[in-house]
Amino acid sequence: xxxxxxxxxxxxxxxxxxxxxxxxxxxxxxxxxxxxxxxxxxxxxxxxxxxxxxxxxxxxxxxxxxxxxxxxxxxxxxxxxxxxxxxxxxxxxxxxxxxxxxxxxxxxxxxxxxxxxxxxxxxxxxxxxxxxxxxxxxxxxxxxxxxxxxxxxxxxxxxxxxxxxxxxxxxxxxxxxxxxxxxxxxxxxxxxxxxxxxxxxxxxxxxxxxxxxxxxxxxxxxxxxxxxxxxxxxxxxxxxxxxxxxxxxxxxxxxxxxxxxxxxxxxxxxxxxxxxxxxxxxxxxxxxxxxxxxxxxx
Numbered sequence: 001x002x003x004x005x006x007x008x009x010x011x012x013x014x015x016x017x018x019x020x021x022x023x024x025x026x027x028x029x030x031x032x033x034x035x036x037x038x039x040x041x042x043x044x045x046x047x048x049x050x051x052x053x054x055x056x057x058x059x060x061x062x063x064x065x066x067x068x069x070x071x072x073x074x075x076x077x078x079x080x081x082x083x084x085x086x087x088x089x090x091x092x093x094x095x096x097x098x099x100x101x102x103x104x105x106x107x108x109x110x111x112x113x114x115x116x117x118x119x120x121x122x123x124x125x126x127x128x129x130x131x132x133x134x135x136x137x138x139x140x141x142x143x144x145x146x147x148x149x150x151x152x153x154x155x156x157x158x159x160x161x162x163x164x165x166x167x168x169x170x171x172x173x174x175x176x177x178x179x180x181x182x183x184x185x186x187x188x189x190x191x192x193x194x195x196x197x198x199x200x201x202x203x204x205x206x207x208x209x210x211x212x213x214x215x216x217x218x219x220x221x222x223x224x225x226x227x228x229x230x231x232x233x234x235x236x237x238x239x240x241x242x243x244x245x246x247x248x249x250x251x252x253x254x255x256x257x258x259x260x261x262x263x264x265x266x267x268x269x270x271x272x273x274x275x276x277x278x279x280x281x282x283x284x285x286x287x288x289x290x291x292x293x294x295x296x297x298x
Contacts, residue, residue, distance in 0.1 A: 044094070047085035047165065051186075052172050053078060058188035059175065060214050062195035069235040070218075077217030080226030084213065085142060085165050095138055097223055098126035104230070105245040113251030113258040120244060124223035164209055171206040175199070239263055 048056060060072035072078070087094050103122035106115045130138070139148050144163030162170075178198040179187040187195065199207065217226030219233070221241055227233065233240040248257040 044083055045086035045089035046082045047089075047168075048082050051176075052169070053082060055172050055175055055187040056081065056168070058190075059195055059199055059210070062192040063199070063211075063214060064218065065192065070231045072214050072218060074228070075218040075226055075232045076228040077214050077226045079228075080217030080220070080224055081168075081213045083225045085168060087142065088139065092127045093130055093135060093138070094127055095130060095134070096128040097221075098123040098128055099241075101244055102221060102223065102241050104240070105242060107244050108246065108249045110250055110252045113249050113254065115245055115249070115260070122223070124221060161205075167203070167206045167209055171202045171210075174202055 057073055057078045060078055064072040064077075066074050083094070100123065101120040102124050103119050105119075107118045107120065109116040136148050140161065140163070142164050144166060145160040147163065175187050175195075175198050178201065179185075179190055182190065182194065184190050184194075187198070190198065199210075216224075219236075219238075220227055222228065222230055230240055232238075242263070245260070247263050248259055250256075251258045
């Protein structure tokens with residue numbers, strides 16, 4: 001899908017375009033890190049040079065800028081992408097993490113109907129081994145069809161891919177070249193309008209991949225490298241991985257479910273906006289729901 005960018009791209013427009021492109025931001029696949037322990041990720045491999053990362057951060061910041069809510073740079077989305085592209089440069093291919101609990105939320109206390117003071121360990125810090133097919137699939141995703149034996153076997157049906165690493169490296173060179181042609185010291189020196197115009201001149205495959213990766217980096221679990229300390233979840237009013245606490249706690253003595261005061265499930269949350277969706281956001285949500293076989297009931 002080729003997307004043309006105007007002079008300003010607000011975050012709702014970004015989310016709508018990502019949805020129209022079929023991007024699933026709720027199921028991250030890219031490499032992880034801990035948002036609570038710097039030492040746990042000290043040896044994590046990265047892909048970009050310092051200059052390349054500066055270009056990508058400048059582009060991400062133009063697409064989802066910082067305003068009343070966090071943008072791509074503040075959410076650390078580029079760190080997520082940087083580690084993703086270097087997944088196989090780690091001693092263990094850093095693609096999938098274990099779970100199911102992150103330790104951000106405690107267990108329930110069924111006798112009181114309240115959160116307990118017991119927290120599970122953060123199993124998202126554990127790297128899962130890849131199966132043979134998973135490794136082949138992700139190597140093709142990152143390095144291209146020609147990088148694995150018989151990677152082009154289905155070329156008549158499924159188009160070959162150069163891989164994300166090549167897409168990024170070539171696009172960065174193109175973006176920096178456009179900046180030089182315009183007399184700028186570097187890509188970051190361009191205005192946001194110029195950055196978006198340059199982005200629109202890159203190959204469609206890169207544009208689609210970059211939008212998907214930025215969305216993943218902003219809204220996936222913090223252990224996956226982006227969404228620093230869950231800041232995007234907080235700014236966009238999403239509690240993220242709420243388990244094992246959940247939203248309603250079963251009170252065994254009362255034999256009923258009790259809403260969490262900070263995350264009510266059965267009543268409106270007084271701490272969050274409840275004025276309804278804006279028209280463009282409502283249209284986006286309806287498009288996604290109906291497109292996945294759902295039905296609108298209101």
